[in-house]
Amino acid sequence: MARNPQEAALALHRFGFGPRAGSIEEIAADPRGAVIAELDRPGAGQITNPDLPSSGAANRAVFEYNAERNANQKRTRRDAAQATMEAAPAKPEAVPLPRQLFRNEARARIDAALNAEIGLVERLVWFWSNHFCVNQEKTVMAGAYEREAIRPHVLGRFVDMLLAAEGHPAMLLYLDNAQSIGPNSIAGINRDKGLNENLAREILELHTLGVRTTYTQDDVTNFAKVLTGWTIRQTVSDPDHGGEFVYIKRAHEPGPQTVIGKDYDDTGTGQGRAVLADLARHPATAKHIATKLARHFVADDPPPPLVHRLTQCFLDTDGDLKEVTKVLVAAPEAWAPEQAKIKRPGEWIVTALRATGETGEIGRIIQAGNLLGEPLWRPPAPKGFSDENAAWLDGLAQRLDIANTFAHREGLAVEPAAVMDAALGPLASAETRRAVVGAESRPQAMTVLLMASEFQRR
């Protein structure tokens, strides 16, 4: 087979996280085959790091940490009030545990993207994590959530990811279902509490059917009733299992419910699982997911025939996400030479690190994401970060500043022309080549390269 370095470079940028040194050559014999092969690699998408705690363990550790810190502060105040002893010198505060957990999770995520051969599976993890987003500000479990609810299913069935995500403590906290109580349940009557319909609405609107499809306000309310009782164990009363999922029948709205024209008997969690299973298989869900996938990888306004084929595959395979991904990679529309999409900030940062062979300091990587408007696991709303070019274009000035800083820090040790060959290969236009080679300093050459249109787009 003829070698095709042009298509290889395109594949790495469009479906992965950009080339590392030698990547273009490695897959030039069969770029499309190499992309597909990543999907069949055993353990693809999994992070096996024994140092990262489960979501429940993270939750309990932070609970204990906060309790201890509060006690220490109170003791210090009490001792100071007695004022009989000389004050002990204040110990310099170590990195607070919640931030340390966050940084460890972020590091593991970035490493997985840096170490991938092409990076399609990691791109899928980022895509699905954004589709089913939670917010770090509302739970310390955002990183563990991604490992537990998203990663195991990015090449599995949509229904399994849906069930894992909606039943995960991080999601139940983020969208308030942990506090939602059936108004006619025992707990609802005794405590005079009731529904919170936030999770039910966003599942229908954002996670499955899509907005303006087939559901009504009654469907939202009834579905919220179905999901009552799905909550979280409290660490204060359950030190061994706090922060884990629990179904509390006492808080579950009793009786059958009708959601989108279908009656669901009250079978406890089974009632919610049955609704979710039907939502996962709904044609509107298939179309919604197909559109979002095509928009992410191909174009803001994806070609309708491609969306149609992805939808059909989703329906034919009962939401087999590996098969859907294969249809996407096989699609001629996905290989158009024009780089129609602007890289999202995180994608651009990882591409730059891979191109230079740097691993980056995690604090700086997190900070760069913040400055570029894509703070890790802190989306502005349950809809997640936008996948349209317009949302990211305005941050170009911030990209300039970050490219400039990066180039001055890392750009002295590398040979810009070599980085350009490795990272863009045949994608580099003659003008970009001239600008990089003709730059008056290495940092300047690196800044020009990182900001080049071919490097900003995919």
Place this chain on the structure above:
Amino acid sequence: MSGDFHAPTRRELLVGSGVLFAWAAVPRLARAEGRDPRLLTIVLRGGLDGLAVVAPVGDPDWTTLRSEKSLTADGQTPALPLNGFFALNPAMPNLHRLYQAGQATIVHAVATPYRERSHFDGQDVLESGLTQPHASATGWLNRALSGLPAGRRGGESGVALAQNVPLVLRGPAAVASWSPSVLPDLDADTLQRIADRYASDPVLSHRLADAMVTDKLATEAQSKPMAASDGSMDGSDATTAAVRSTAARYTEQVKTAAGFLCREDGPSVAVFDTTGWDTHFNEGGGQGQLRGRLAVLDETLRTLKQNMGEAWPRTAVLLATEFGRTAAANGTRGTDHGTGTAAFLLGGAVAGGRVIADWPGLSGSALYQQRDLKPTLDIRSVLKSVLHDHLQVAKATLDAEVFPDSRNAQYLPNLLRA
């Protein structure tokens, strides 16, 4: 690496660069008529609970809907009286002062034409000015600017204080966006080389040029001495670290907005976003999470007025949200997505001191779908009137281009001072 010699900063570069164009080449909006108005639009994202901000304390059904959390004129934290029937959340003393000084108008039981309950669709309708979501890629404020006669607007007459221009300000008229950058300046030569490289990528090229111009103006705006502000916040328990950092961000944004708007040659309109109004849980009234956020917003308004200085008398500020929230509290001491809500118009140019409301009542049958405050006023009535009376956009333009299908949204008289 940089700093051993004086290279022009990217800001200085702009002045002489042929690639980039100056902001102020063209006469400003309406200056010929001696008005030179300024308009700041603040989008409240998340669905503001109008009832918890401007409470109908005179409505007999009010306290039963929110029980002990309802704002009352004589509660533990009494609401600030407005007109006998309505009272303002006690977290907003600055807005209350403006109201008493005749510089703030509250519009209640108001809504966009949108009647579903999706944030994102709701915001789309609020910002596009149309009746359906996703019907336009442009916003009403931008179309209003581009509808002004040539010569009455400059190269860029609007600025968004955001990383990204929100829909309301997107469209054919050239606008800019600005958000703070804490990194060192790029040297001029590198910037020029990148600008050259974008010759074949018009999208990136245009965006780069805009960013540079805006950055220059923002730098100037920030280096201008500002009116004194002690920056003190309400020290209640609700003022958590997160709230404080939000307050710091809003303060910086609003000062920068004021810096832009105060310039003789500055933009006529500015937009910025606030978030956090989606109070599904533990919303509270005189206490609770909403109170903390309102206190930050209120402080932001105070900072704005202070920093607008002499330009305040020709300034109008509009605050609007995508929808209101359920009239009754939900099961978790919060409220879910609803319909009718309140909007706010304030500033030295505003003929204020009143609440405009055709009050629908709060009894079960008076509620929209027996659930939400029923809207009795289309927010486009407010928007049209402000654009006409303040920015002097022609009614024909407003009715045809800016708010098509808004015939039923009548103009409101005398929103602004004559």
